Amino acid sequence: MSRAPAARVAPVPSAARPRRRRGFIRTYLTPKQAIPGRARVILAIGSFVFVFGVWSLLAALVQNSSPQYGALFVPSPYQVVVTWWDMMVNLSFYNDVGWSTFRIVAGFLLAAAVAVPLGLLMGSFEAVRSFFNPPINAIRYMPASAFIPLLILLQGLGEDEKITIIWIGVFFQLVLMVMDIAHRVPDEMLNVAYTLGASRWTVFYKVFLPATFPEVVDALRITMGWAWTYLIVAELVAAEHGIGSFILIAERYLRADRIIAAIITIGILGLFTDTLFAIVHRLAFPYVQKVRA
Amino acid sequence: MSEIQIADVAMRFRTRHGEVRALERISLTVPDGQFACIVGPSGCGKSTLLMIAAGLVTPTEGEVLVNGKPTLEPGADRGMVFQSYSLFPWLSVRRNIEFGPEIKKAPPPERRKTSSELIRLMRLDGFADAYPNALSGGMKQRAAIARALANDPEVLLMDEPFGALDAQTRQIMQELLTDIWQRYRKTVLFVTHDIEEAIFLGDVIYVMTSRPGRIRTTLRVDIPRPRTFDTLTGPRFTELRNQVVGIIHEESLKAVESELVRA
Numbered sequence: 001m002s003r004a005p006a007a008r009v010a011p012v013p014s015a016a017r018p019r020r021r022r023g024f025i026r027t028y029l030t031p032k033q034a035i036p037g038r039a040r041v042i043l044a045i046g047s048f049v050f051v052f053g054v055w056s057l058l059a060a061l062v063q064n065s066s067p068q069y070g071a072l073f074v075p076s077p078y079q080v081v082v083t084w085w086d087m088m089v090n091l092s093f094y095n096d097v098g099w100s101t102f103r104i105v106a107g108f109l110l111a112a113a114v115a116v117p118l119g120l121l122m123g124s125f126e127a128v129r130s131f132f133n134p135p136i137n138a139i140r141y142m143p144a145s146a147f148i149p150l151l152i153l154l155q156g157l158g159e160d161e162k163i164t165i166i167w168i169g170v171f172f173q174l175v176l177m178v179m180d181i182a183h184r185v186p187d188e189m190l191n192v193a194y195t196l197g198a199s200r201w202t203v204f205y206k207v208f209l210p211a212t213f214p215e216v217v218d219a220l221r222i223t224m225g226w227a228w229t230y231l232i233v234a235e236l237v238a239a240e241h242g243i244g245s246f247i248l249i250a251e252r253y254l255r256a257d258r259i260i261a262a263i264i265t266i267g268i269l270g271l272f273t274d275t276l277f278a279i280v281h282r283l284a285f286p287y288v289q290k291v292r293a
Numbered sequence: 294m295s296e297i298q299i300a301d302v303a304m305r306f307r308t309r310h311g312e313v314r315a316l317e318r319i320s321l322t323v324p325d326g327q328f329a330c331i332v333g334p335s336g337c338g339k340s341t342l343l344m345i346a347a348g349l350v351t352p353t354e355g356e357v358l359v360n361g362k363p364t365l366e367p368g369a370d371r372g373m374v375f376q377s378y379s380l381f382p383w384l385s386v387r388r389n390i391e392f393g394p395e396i397k398k399a400p401p402p403e404r405r406k407t408s409s410e411l412i413r414l415m416r417l418d419g420f421a422d423a424y425p426n427a428l429s430g431g432m433k434q435r436a437a438i439a440r441a442l443a444n445d446p447e448v449l450l451m452d453e454p455f456g457a458l459d460a461q462t463r464q465i466m467q468e469l470l471t472d473i474w475q476r477y478r479k480t481v482l483f484v485t486h487d488i489e490e491a492i493f494l495g496d497v498i499y500v501m502t503s504r505p506g507r508i509r510t511t512l513r514v515d516i517p518r519p520r521t522f523d524t525l526t527g528p529r530f531t532e533l534r535n536q537v538v539g540i541i542h543e544e545s546l547k548a549v550e551s552e553l554v555r556a
Contacts, residue, residue, distance in 0.1 A: 186378040191349050192437075196393040196444050197369025206396075210383045287382050287424035 052077050075257035084261040091246075097265060099241040100231060103159065107166025108227045112220060115174035120216075122175070123182020124208060133179075136172055144169035145233045152238060162234050162242075169230035170223045177219040178212070185211045214285040221277035228270055294360060295447035295480045297371070298322045302345055302355035304338065314505035315341055316352070321499060321508060323448070326478040330491035332537065333501030334545040339484045342506065343452045346482060347373050359447055369393060372446030374437050374454045380425040386436050387412065387421040393444030411439035414473060431462040435469070442477065451483045455490065464522075467493055471520055488537045492530060493520060500540050503548035510540060 028035060056076055063070035071079065087093035122129040147168055148161075155161040185208055193207045235244020243262050250258035281288070304316040315338040323329040333339045344350040346357050348367035356363045359370050372393075380389050388395075390408040399407075412421050415435040425433055434454050441449055455463040467490055474481065474494075485491050491498050492514055500510040516529050524530055 188375045188378040189381065191344075191347070191367070192373055192375060192379040193392070194349065194367035195347050195369070195371055195373035195446075195450070196440070197396050202396060207381065210381070213383075285383070287426055 071257075072254055073256050075260065080257050080260050080264070083255075083257040084265070087258060087261060093246065093262075093265075096241050096243050096246045097269070100235065100243045101269070103162045103242065104166060104224075104227050104231055106159075107163040107231070108170055108224060110163065111167045111170035111174060111223075111227075115171045116178050116216060116220075119175045119178025120182045120209070120212060122179040123185075123212075124204070129179065132175075136175055139168075140172040140176060144230045148234055148237050157238050157240070162231065162239065165234040166227050166230050170227050173226065174219060174223045177223070178216055181212050181215040181219065182208070214281065214288045217277065217281050217284070221274060221281075224273055224277070225270060228266060232266065294325050295370075296322065296324050296360055297346060297448045297480060297482060298358040298361070299342070299346060300355050300358060302342070302352045302357070304341055304345065304350070305353045316345075317505040317507050319355075319506070319508055321511075323480050323482055323497075325480055327496050328474055328481045328483065328494055329497045329499065330483045330485060330495035331499045331501060332485055332488055332491045332541065333506060334503050334541055334548050335486060336548060337501045337503050337544070338506035339486075339501055340452050342501075343373075343450050343482065343484045346448075347371050347450050349373075369397070369444050370447040371450055372441035372444050372448070373450045373452065374434070374441050376453045376456045379437050380433055380440075382425050385422045385424060386417055386428070389425065389436055390440045390443045392440060397444075407443050408439075411443055414476070415439045415469070429462075430458050431466055434458065434466060438470070438473070442473070442479070446479070448480045448482065451481065453485050454483075456485070456487075463487075463490070468522065470494060471518070475519060488534055488541065489525065489530075492516070492533050492537070493524060498537065500537060501544075503544045503551070509544070512537065 027033070028039075056078075059070075059074045059076035059079075062074040063076070075083070084093075118128075118132065122132055144165055148165060151161045151164050155164060189211060190203050190207055193203045198206065231242070232244040232247075235242040236248055239245040243266060247259050247262050250256075250262065299319055299321050302316060302319045303314075306313045306315055319342060321329070331339045331342065341350060345352045348357065348364050348371065358364065364371070381392065384392065387408050390411055391404045394404040394407060408421075412418060415438065417432060417435055417439065420428060420432065420436075425436065428436065438451075438454065455466050458466060471494060483491070483494060495514050498512045498514060499508050500512065501507065502509045512533065514533060516524055516527065516533075
């Protein structure tokens with residue numbers, strides 16, 4: 001190695017450099033290449049415009065060709081918005097939203113309350129993992145919705161049946177995700193704590209647990225989305241209130257507009273919870289550098 | 294007085310293909326204030342040896358003694374610096390450095406004094422409140438070394454701490470480490486596969502054989518301290534390097550050959 005003095009090159013003043021325009025292909029079609037911020041916003045808005053545009057067009061076409069029944073089966077976006085308002089004001093749809101949200105929250109919290117601790121234990125202790133892993137892995141492949149008839153037999157049509165469905169749907173997935181997260185905590189991180197004088201217990205709660213938290217919150221966020229699916233299925237099968245039962249009744253009255261409005265409501269609720277999780281994540285774990293989602 | 298002694302340590306693993314002898318009867322003593330380096334071909338078990346020294350792995354035979362007392366578990370007397378993943382990402386640099394003292398329940402003002410001094414010495418000024426994610430690779434390792442030193446261990450065990458850094462950063466880190474070592478005079482056991490690094494840093498170099506790892510040669514590095522960048526171009530440095538390169542090359546060949554025989 002020689003110690004040559006660093007070459008000193010005067011930077012070219014940027015104004016003097018001709019501004020190079022990068023070609024369309026190079027800007028937008030290079031894999032993993034970041035695109036300009038403005039383009040990102042335009043694309044995001046554009047996707048909504050596109051979806052609603054296609055939808056409006058489709059509705060207009062169908063309603064034109066069949067003026068009598070067209071609006072019944074393929075309502076336009078505007079008609080759906082009007083229906084949604086009508087549902088809220090005249091049909092107490094918010095009541096159904098409330099019931100569904102209650103079931104989701106209850107089932108999800110009960111599932112997470114067991115799945116997260118158990119998953120962490122399974123990820124850190126081989127004894128616990130060897131005991132619980134085989135049955136959980138098997139049950140995971142049994143669709144939660146297939147349990148609905150059985151649970152109706154056992155629990156009836158009340159709230160506990162709905163909550164159990166969500167619990168089954170969330171628990172078995174979440175516990176394995178958390179186990180995996182715990183299992184991935186690097187050994188070095190724990191070892192270094194031991195060599196700093198930490199006891200097993202200190203390593204567990206001061207190193208192991210905090211190391212898993214950010215990803216556990218991510219796992220909760222993902223499984224929350226699945227919880228909605230299971231709930232709606234349960235409500236579609238049999239329920240007195242809830243978005244799912246509202247959809248079922250709307251179907252009997254041939255109200256496609258109400259069904260669509262209800263489905264969109266679920267989507268918005270999902271987006272809302274997802275944002276909530278993202279905010280919690282950002283506030284609780286400021287040290288995690290996340291790729292822009 | 295802080296000395297670490299590895300006494301007749303042997304390590305065997307049981308695998309599906311039978312027993313693998315990783316380490317065979319290794320004995321060495323690092324006396325108080327000595328900087329000892331272990332070099333060897335990859336796969337010779339030098340990292341395993343360091344894990345054993347730290348108490349993180351139990352050897353099949355033999356024991357590790359600190360100041361003459363056998364050790365059974367890892368502890369604050371043997372601080373360790375790993376190649377990677379070792380800083381706690383949820384703690385600021387300062388909190389990382391204060392981790393050991395905090396466990397020992399040192400009073401906060403004292404902790405703060407220790408961490409401030411090490412932050413200055415390790416040239417991490419301005420990054421005390423930064424999270425590890427915001428640091429470069431070299432800074433991360435400086436913080437990791439600072440954290441180990443903050444605990445004031447009897448022995449410092451370092452497992453290729455600069456192995457993941459680029460050549461320029463590594464050189465700077467080596468210079469910084471010799472400076473720090475001159476200041477604290479810790480007993481150090483340093484594992485590396487980088488021969489020049491071992492000569493630049495060490496008082497003594499243990500050259501290991503390929504698997505099963507044994508100590509093949511012990512070399513005293515008689516280059517005076519303080520060592521600086523110019524040490525690297527000195528005649529004695531080149532001489533020592535050629536000597537070690539020859540041995541390691543021979544051992545690496547053996548390792549490759551034995552792999553071929555097995556295949």
